[in-house]
Amino acid sequence: MDERVAGAYFCSMRSLIVLITLYFCCLHRILGQDCIVHNGRKFYRTSISSGNSSGNDPIDYKWTEKSFQIENHDAADFGVIGTEIPGKFDATKALFKLFPGRQLYLTDDDDAKWFYSVAVWRAPLMPKHWAKDGGVEHWFPGKTGNFTKVHEVLHFKNDSGKQFVYVVFEHNETTALDALYCGVACGADAGIALFAQQGEKWVLTHFSLYAGTYGRYKKLTARPKVIKLGEDNYGLELFSPVSGPGGPSFGETFLYAPVGHTIKLVYSDRSSAVWDFNGRCSRWFTSLVPQHGTNQFNDLKVVVSGDYCLPSMAGGIFDDDSIGTAPDEVFFKTSVADSFGYKITRLYRHDGNEYKWQRTFYRTYAVKPKKKN
16 A cells, blocks of 8 residues: 555544544533533533433432532631622622532533532531421531522612622532422521622621521522611511412511621511412411611511401312311401401511510401301
8 A cells, every 4th residue: 555545544544533532522421421511610410400311420419428528617617797799799609609618500401501509518516506397307507518509689779779689598408409309398498698789899798507497398489578677777578488289378477687797587477378279268468567767677567468268168178167267366256257358467566686576456357157057
């Protein structure tokens, strides 16, 4: 064979081998590994992703192993007051600055079109909270490790127009994500941070690593909103619905406020709403109405509006008329009426630590007396 022809042949063969090698390497990266690389950033697949059928363990199977390196941290390492986020507020930057540990970008998709950020951390010597929930009671933080992600970001302005941001974080103990399910009434742990804009940066002014446990299916379900509690004082109201599978459901309300450099629970109601998807009545809902004034914490009205009727009248799944529900203040009316509407107003006053009940007013209307036998 001519040397030039032989050289060209071997050059072509080498190029073909390189191309085949690159092809299989890329294919292996897509199908065989637990992460996808885009623009130099690794997006790790989770156990929820169908892309993990290749046999490799997804990242959330690995972070429970002893070989998965997570440094131990103290309470002082989390949410350091004065932490700065330069430029436009970025919740992911806030997450990674407030929670030391492994910084990961997770995806449940094969192609990482949708992803989210988590901080995986461990603090075995941190003081523990006994988290009481309607589902599984547990210690926070978890001993083996924890992962945290951003649940909600809320921007607002104070009385003088200064910009602030509340960030609500969702915590869970490290486990495979497809193993988190533990029932409709089993919630997640929450953390809250408050940032204030100062020039071209955002500065952490208040922080609470643990701000309660609520939600369902190990997820936060709260719909938070900013609420003005007093003179230049803005709190965070969280209403968390826990919907049953087609049956009775309820809601919980929590009110947090910045105090010192922390964010403190100042009011809560574990039964602020009750309803039944199958019924037309016997339900109530609650609204928080802060009163006007010049105090840091003005008085708070808690207004409960609802109605009651016999279960057999509601057209629901229950036909036993001995079953019925109404708030304590008007429950006595269920013994003399088949149905009625009501409005309950509870007045609370802040005692320097939390909101304390003062007195209650109520009225009933559209009363339908019980039928005589």
